[in-house]
Amino acid sequence: MILCANPSAQFKSYQAEIEEAVLAVMRGDRYVLGDEVAALEQDFAEYIGTTSAIGVANGTDAIELALRALDVGYGDEVITVSHTAVATIAAIEATGAKAVIVDIEPHFFTLQPSQLTNALTTNTKAIIAVHIYGQSADLNSISIFCKKNKIFLIEDVSQAHGAKYNGKRLGSIGDIGCFSCYPTKNLGAIGDAGLITTNNKKLSKKIRMLREYGWDKRISIYPGRNSRLDELQAAILRVKLRHLDSDNSKRNKLANHYIAELFDSSIVMPKTRDESTHVYHLFVVQVSNRNELMNHLKRKNILAGIHYPTPTHLQPAYLNRLTTSIDMKVTEKLADRILSLPIYPELSIKDAQKVVEALKCFNKN
Ligand SMILES: *Cc1c(COP(=O)(O)O)cnc(C)c1O
Numbered sequence: 508m509i510l511c512a513n514p515s516a517q518f519k520s521y522q523a524e525i526e527e528a529v530l531a532v533m534r535g536d537r538y539v540l541g542d543e544v545a546a547l548e549q550d551f552a553e554y555i556g557t558t559s560a561i562g563v564a565n566g567t568d569a570i571e572l573a574l575r576a577l578d579v580g581y582g583d584e585v586i587t588v589s590h591t592a593v594a595t596i597a598a599i600e601a602t603g604a605k606a607v608i609v610d611i612e613p614h615f616f617t618l619q620p621s622q623l624t625n626a627l628t629t630n631t632k633a634i635i636a637v638h639i640y641g642q643s644a645d646l647n648s649i650s651i652f653c654k655k656n657k658i659f660l661i662e663d664v665s666q667a668h669g670a671k672y673n674g675k676r677l678g679s680i681g682d683i684g685c686f687s688c689y690p691t692k693n694l695g696a697i698g699d700a701g702l703i704t705t706n707n708k709k710l711s712k713k714i715r716m717l718r719e720y721g722w723d724k725r726i727s728i729y730p731g732r733n734s735r736l737d738e739l740q741a742a743i744l745r746v747k748l749r750h751l752d753s754d755n756s757k758r759n760k761l762a763n764h765y766i767a768e769l770f771d772s773s774i775v776m777p778k779t780r781d782e783s784t785h786v787y788h789l790f791v792v793q794v795s796n797r798n799e800l801m802n803h804l805k806r807k808n809i810l811a812g813i814h815y816p817t818p819t820h821l822q823p824a825y826l827n828r829l830t831t832s833i834d835m836k837v838t839e840k841l842a843d844r845i846l847s848l849p850i851y852p853e854l855s856i857k858d859a860q861k862v863v864e865a866l867k868c869f870n871k872n
Pocket residue numbers: 565566567568591592594595637663665666687688689699700701
């Protein structure tokens with residue numbers, strides 16, 4: 508069976524290093540927010556190119572705490588896309604703020620900057636730019652808009668750990684960067700974890716307080732909550748961070764193989780923005796007969812995925828609540844056409860070629 512993503516294969520490739528790191532934590536005397544978390548925060552800030560990084564419990568919390576640190580709450584609005592993991596919108600609503608959604612660009616699947624003017628109100632406090640599938644949103648246009656209108660820019664980098672925009676790592680460009688380290692992500696824990704990056708010392712200090720009861724020296728300065736990161740996950744992430752660039756280049760080799768083999772088929776290949784590198788968290792193609800194609804692949808023991816089958820604003824929990832005056836043409840059209848082909852660092856070119864052959868023989872029929 509060829510899976511779409513395969514975190515257990517990744518464990519096997521770094522098994523000795525991970526087991527050693529995990530044992531050392533268990534034999535130590537600190538299990539939550541200890542030396543491993545502090546070291547991971549330092550390693551990650553250095554890697555991303557920010558003055559600080561803060562470990563939290565998961566990616567949804569990373570976004571919620573980032574917004575809270577910027578004083579976003581009831582009465583405020585945050586602009587983002589519907590074409591994202593539900594988590595992006597759930598995190599906005601967790602602060603009490605209203606999520607305002609805009610459509611995406613047809614080629615890159617990221618926020619359409621031309622729609623921002625219509626979405627802006629006097630209550631708009633921030634924009635969350637989601638770097639979907641492994642490459643950057645149009646950060647240049649979005650950050651010019653944010654500066655002009657004095658609103659904050661948060662990057663949701665949960666699908667693009669390590670990708671660069673004009674030579675800078677994503678997560679170092681907006682006011683705050685938010686990362687999920689869910690097991691399938693490019694930098695994945697063996698459980699839940701999240702990271703926040705910023706160059707702003709004040710924000711970093713506040714986020715550190717917010718993740719643990721709003722505490723400063725065990726006195727709650729802010730109404731906080733618990734979003735601590737544990738030592739086991741931090742130790743595992745430190746091992747995997749050392750391999751992130753090489754894992755991302757393995758994803759790129761596989762993506763280039765797919766593109767070279769399939770460029771003249773009827774399947775629409777993903778495109779990379781000129782200013783961005785791509786780390787192919789997902790390899791998302793567009794097809795017109797998705798259900799039959801998925802079934803055909805399944806018969807050949809290949810599991811493709813859909814990210815995401817239903818745009819957030821059309822899911823029951825959000826239906827008729829997030830809609831704005833802006834139409835969601837691209838988001839809604841793509842939802843029926845997108846298909847994620849198997850991609851993960853341990854996937855062999857031989858297996859990727861099996862996927863290619865299966866797609867080619869479907870196209871002939
Ligand atoms: C995975 C993901 C999240 C949520 O992260 P969790 O760790 O599952 O809370 C947020 N945004 C995007 C774009 C994601 O892909």
